[in-house]
Amino acid sequence: MGFVSTVLSFFGFGIGLSVGILVGYFLFIYFQPSDVKDLKIRPLVEEDTQSLDRMLPEIPLWVKNPDYDRIDWLNKFLEVMWPYLDKAICRTAKQIADPIIAENTAKYKIDSVEFESFTLGSLPPTFQGMKVYITEEKELIMEPSLKWAGNPNVIVVAKAYGLRLTVQVLDLQIFAAPRITLKPLVPSFPCFAKIYVSLMEKPHVDFGLKLLGADLMAVPGLYRFVQETIKKQVANMYLWPKNLEVPVLDVSKASKKPVGILHVKVVRANKLRKKDLLGKSDPYVKLRLSDDKLPSKKTSVKRSNLNPEWNEEFNFVIKDPENQLLELNVYDWEQVGKHEKMGMNVIRLNELTPDETKTLTLDLLKNVDEDVQNDKFRGQMVVEATYKPFREDEMKDSENSDEVEKAPDGTPSGGGLLYVIVHEGQDLEGKHHTNPYVRLTFRGEEKKTKHIKKNRDPRWEEEFQFLCKEPPVNEKMQVEVVSRAPSIGIHSKESLGYVTISLADVVHNKRTNETYHLIDSKNGRIHVELQWRTS
């Protein structure tokens, strides 16, 4: 009897529980409205102390930290734009989802799956502060603090076997602190080649998930579990230093990196026209690459010769073989006065076949424009030209600007190449003049940059190499900024400050990139990058 009664009571409890849950469901949950309640927002000034205390942990970063900037204007912008964005995003999402749904309903014999409601709600994401870091590298780092406590409402209704199942996602909240890095910076719009996004902290995610009107997230323990799982998943993918990479531009195209080398041999010229009154002309050839800031190159001067033979070779680094031109100008050398132009011509690089030496006989012209004056015969010039594009694998090496390149062949083993890039100076000030250039001194060897006229914040961007037999661990390099006088006279040269850089760091690190304060200068700084390349 006792046993039967116990079994029966358990049995009864089971039925009773199911009935009770059903009754309770209809009593408490089923008739609750499924739509999202409209948010009533009172002005903050009217809030009581209790709700103010509740708000304290959410105070925006720009209030708490002086190095964060307020971007409420952007919040306002988003607020006005939000209804439009909402509609656009929802429509796009539906368009993407519909074919996928159609495919799957057929597969699983479901009658229909529909979005009953799809809206992101009335509350836009807000930015609660923005911080920008400036580093020495070619990159921009932004850290916005993003908080989206929205009231989206997505209801999916599935119908199968005469049953109706509703799944509702509502009140989504995402708080995140992303770091957006734009790098490398390139000189063509939009001025950066890639965007890297990573999260600095685990994001906070909260939402309601209603199945048939009952919020699953309200089951004790489940919410925590779901949240932890999401956090872990996201952290695995995007938590710093992991990141999401979005390419915007092709780096090699955007930054115009060298893609090949042009070898030119100026062989000779024939039948040049006489320019000097007495005797014959003294010709030399000037070679210049279009769209290049480098100075032109010259052959030697052949005295009193109208059929000169030079047989001199030159190399040019090519960045844009499709459009660049090589200009060849023949000049008449003069002891006094202006050197007179005897004729010129150009070689279009896209007319050359790669890796093939071409001997060109060029008529000398007055100028490249199609002009009547070109009819006159000015002589001819013979030139050998070879364009050698870099091989693919060579290109790849140079793409990763972060990594230090290998030293070229011929570097002594154990030693390496010390590579110095003088980027820019800031706040330089001379007593009499400020036409600064940089003088590098290393092991008695001296190298100089170009001087820039009247500029307190010059940009040189020049590169230098020093070959070392052994790593210069205990040595130093002196970097001095000197101003050159505009004309010869008193105060001809003036030091604007110097700094001595110990090279131990660069040898161990392979690369350093820093701005140094100059000694003997008020506020002057200089930005120098050093690389230690070993084979």
Added chain:
Amino acid sequence: MGLISGLVMGALVGIALMAGWSRMMTRRSTKRVAKAADVKLLGSLSRDDLKKLCGDNYPEWVSFPAFEQVKWMNKMLGKLWPYIADAATLVIKDTVEPLLDDYRPPGITSLKFSKLSLGTVPPKIEGIRVQSLKKGQITMDIDFRWGGDLSIILAVEALVASLPIQLKDLQVFTVIRVIFQLSEEIPCISAVVVALLAEPKPRIDYTLKAVGGSLTAIPGLSDMIDDTVSSIVTDMLEWPHRIVVPLGGVDVDTSDLELKPQGKLTITIVKANSLKNQELVGKSDPYVVLYVRPMFKVKTKVVDDNLSPVWNETFEMLAEDKETQSVIFEVYDEDKIQQDKRMGTAKLALNELEPEVSKEIELNLLSSLDTLKVKDKKDRGSLTIKVLYHPFTKEEQVAALEEEKRIIEERRKMKEAGLIGSTMDALGGAASFVGSGVGMVGTGIGAGVGMVGSGLGAGVGMVGSGLGAVGGGLSKAGRFMGKSVTGQFSSSKKNGSPTPVQGDGNAN
């Protein structure tokens, strides 16, 4: 018995469970909603809110200026500037050089940039203000300052000689108004309207130099450039005038955004009272020049030897934006030998007028409209006028728009035929090439705006496609301005303004 009690117990536990769940649901839901409300509130804090929130520990680094500061954006601009400058140089060269060639006047064989550098000093954004003045539009005001070391050398080759002209030390201080027209298609912005706010007055200063020569070699050249620049700024860029850039991808009707005549002004210049004499012998010979837009100036007859002249002449004028525009009256003394002297000027703001009510107004003449510059309190007399403002209906508006187009077209034709501007024949060639040069300057400014826009876009993480569109709009803007320049010369008057002109067209 056991079954019944089990059933009851089970049902009770079941109901209790559901009740508990439901309570939990409501609690969590209210918590989330409360948090959403908090975050929303904290997204737009005001000074009072913050005071209440922080109590005595109010952070000192927080300030609430009318234009929100954007230090982070300036930092970014500073870092990006060398790259932006390089990129913009290429864009400007590519878009403006063919344009210059299009508008190259006869007599000049080549017009090219021999040097174009935007310098090393980045522009500064002093602040940003976002408003929503109209439904479906976002109005963004950018306080823009650029004291740059830009240098542009324009190589001009004429038949006789070549003359490189250099523009440097450009300084632009202005508030740029950008209006975003919203749409429900991604990227959610269908058009962008760019203008310079009239208040505070845009200031655009620069130095012009002829390389290896002097600008004074061609008399009046420098003045003409200045005059053209200021006319372009006031008539093309200054609010309510604007540039409309439709963004690619979305096909929308932007005609609503374009500036259209809103109403008609009927102004009768009745008389002037007790003008001050400007001539040594006899009395002044006054006449009045009046305009709403400097492009459409009209003038009265000259009344000889009279300091209280009566004209009773009536003019009709169009008004595009009653809220911000005003009629400018300038009284001149005609001088047969020298340049005409200005005897005084006055301004009548249109928003003081009531529609369809004729009104007689007496205006006091001032030496300059810029209140900062008025030194003397001397009485220069007054001007009596009668004004009637008539707001257009839809049909009248369309008709007026057509009429305006026709007038501009006619003027251009006349200019081409050489009817107007024959008095300045000797200068003609030089003048029009300078005009195109100025068109280029304008585009430079446009490019600046575009850049700011793009910087923004990048920073905000909005859709980058806007960039290309701005670039495209840039060329459009350039073309637009270039056109206006050629039309401008027929009406522009010489007034000896010094080289750094103010953008207000009345610099004297």
